[in-house]
Amino acid sequence: xxxxxxxxxxxxxxxxxxxxxxxxxxxxxxxxxxxxxxxxxxxxxxxxxxxxxxxxxxxxxxxxxxxxxxxxxxxxxxxxxxxxxxxxxxxxxxxxxxxxxxxxxxxxxxxxxxxxxxxxxxxxxxxxxx
Amino acid sequence: xxxxxxxxxxxxxxxxxxxxxxxxxxxxxxxxxxxxxxxxxxxxxxxxxxxxxxxxxxxxxxxxxxxxxxxxxxxxxxxxxxxxxxxxxxxxxxxxxxxxxxxxxxxxxxxxxxxxxxxxxxxxxxxxxxxxxxxxxxxxxxxxxxxxxxxxxxxxxxxxxxxxxxxxxxxxxxxxxxxxxxxxxxxxxxxxxxxxxxxxxxxxxxxxxxxxxxxxxxxxxxxxxxxxxxxxxxxxxxxxxxxxxxxxxxxxxxxxxxxxxxxxxxxxxxxxxxxxxxxxxxxxxxxxx
Numbered sequence: 001x002x003x004x005x006x007x008x009x010x011x012x013x014x015x016x017x018x019x020x021x022x023x024x025x026x027x028x029x030x031x032x033x034x035x036x037x038x039x040x041x042x043x044x045x046x047x048x049x050x051x052x053x054x055x056x057x058x059x060x061x062x063x064x065x066x067x068x069x070x071x072x073x074x075x076x077x078x079x080x081x082x083x084x085x086x087x088x089x090x091x092x093x094x095x096x097x098x099x100x101x102x103x104x105x106x107x108x109x110x111x112x113x114x115x116x117x118x119x120x121x122x123x124x125x126x127x128x129x130x
Numbered sequence: 131x132x133x134x135x136x137x138x139x140x141x142x143x144x145x146x147x148x149x150x151x152x153x154x155x156x157x158x159x160x161x162x163x164x165x166x167x168x169x170x171x172x173x174x175x176x177x178x179x180x181x182x183x184x185x186x187x188x189x190x191x192x193x194x195x196x197x198x199x200x201x202x203x204x205x206x207x208x209x210x211x212x213x214x215x216x217x218x219x220x221x222x223x224x225x226x227x228x229x230x231x232x233x234x235x236x237x238x239x240x241x242x243x244x245x246x247x248x249x250x251x252x253x254x255x256x257x258x259x260x261x262x263x264x265x266x267x268x269x270x271x272x273x274x275x276x277x278x279x280x281x282x283x284x285x286x287x288x289x290x291x292x293x294x295x296x297x298x299x300x301x302x303x304x305x306x307x308x309x310x311x312x313x314x315x316x317x318x319x320x321x322x323x324x325x326x327x328x329x330x331x332x333x334x335x336x337x338x339x340x341x342x343x344x345x346x347x348x349x350x351x352x353x354x355x356x357x358x359x360x361x362x363x364x365x366x367x368x369x370x371x372x373x374x375x376x377x378x379x380x381x382x383x384x385x386x387x388x389x390x391x392x393x394x395x396x397x398x399x400x401x402x403x404x405x406x407x408x409x410x411x412x413x414x415x416x417x418x419x
Binding site: 080084091096103104108109 | 318321322325326328329332334356359360361362363364365366
């Protein structure tokens with residue numbers, strides 16, 4: 001069975017989704033990720049979706065769920081690498097992924113996560129409005 | 131009975147081609163086809179001659195009263211080409227239609243001379259000729275209209291691209307000056323341009339300046355929010371600037387929630403963007419000489 005790799009980078013976990021998701025895969029990812037979070041004491045989760053051509057409400061909900069789970073385990077979630085067309089589609093669908101932090105690429109995502117970990121409540125004015 | 135046996139027009143036109151062409155040219159020039167200087171006499175003559183030949187050819191082997199039939203395809207092609215080129219050259223519709231309509235005069239003259247004795251036949255032939263020429267004339271107008279519409283559409287497209295520039299103000303800071311009304315189609319273009327620029331330049335902050343947007347209603351606000359949300363999904367923050375006093379009032383009266391930082395002027399927004407990205411612009415120290 002195919003599996004989505006979860007890599008530990010510094011203080012955070014990097015999940016790179018490269019192919020279309022389905023229910024089973026999403027459930028497995030949530031299992032693995034929460035497991036890994038507990039094991040490694042990571043403080044951040046970065047989800048790279050630059051490989052996805054299409055993000056629908058299902059994946060949107062999965063991202064929200066992962067963010068919520070990570071928050072319970074005291075970790076920040078940042079979604080990186082969304083393509084312009086994907087962003088436009090999501091907005092047209094009315095899915096603005098509230099409560100999820102975003103960054104342009106992995107580099108920026110790491111910087112953002114480190115910032116969020118260091119100052120958990122600060123700098124929420126700009127991004128935390130949603 | 132074949133069409134050519136029924137009508138004498140093709141035979142007449144063939145024998146008197148030179149004469150008809152000369153007098154057709156005359157009447158076209160008299161109608162002012164050359165006056166505006168968009169087309170040379172040689173070119174006009176060439177077009178007229180080609181048309182006349184195709185016209186006779188089509189008359190010989192086709193339906194007399196239906197210029198949409200297959201036998202007329204080459205005539206239509208030629209006329210279409212002429213109309214299109216005239217639409218581009220800036221002729222008016224009536225000038226374009228005159229090209230075909232002015233053929234009536236020499237044609238009728240020819241018919242009158244050749245069928246002097248038979249009034250019935252003359253009337254018949256004239257009716258056939260006038261119907262035919264009218265239909266062809268209408269066809270030119272139609273093609274002319276279509277090509278003009280094509281031109282207008284293309285210009286609209288160009289205008290759309292021109293009116294949605296994304297400019298890089300500073301490292302990691304983009305500005306998007308919006309001019310004119312924001313409709314769905316423009317929002318789409320604006321959004322695509324903005325998101326692609328964000329990817330290209332790796333910008334963190336986009337300033338949307340709405341100084342040039344005449345009115346902000348619920349729909350425009352909706353479009354703005356969409357653009358801001360899309361940019362946020364790409365990891366870029368937006369600042370809206372250039373909100374005029376009336377627009378500030380409208381936004382409040384309509385009860386709109388923009389959910390985004392807004393500033394009165396582009397300069398204020400730029401200062402905030404610099405601060406957010408941890409950059410600063412300072413006055414240069416001028417050394418006393």
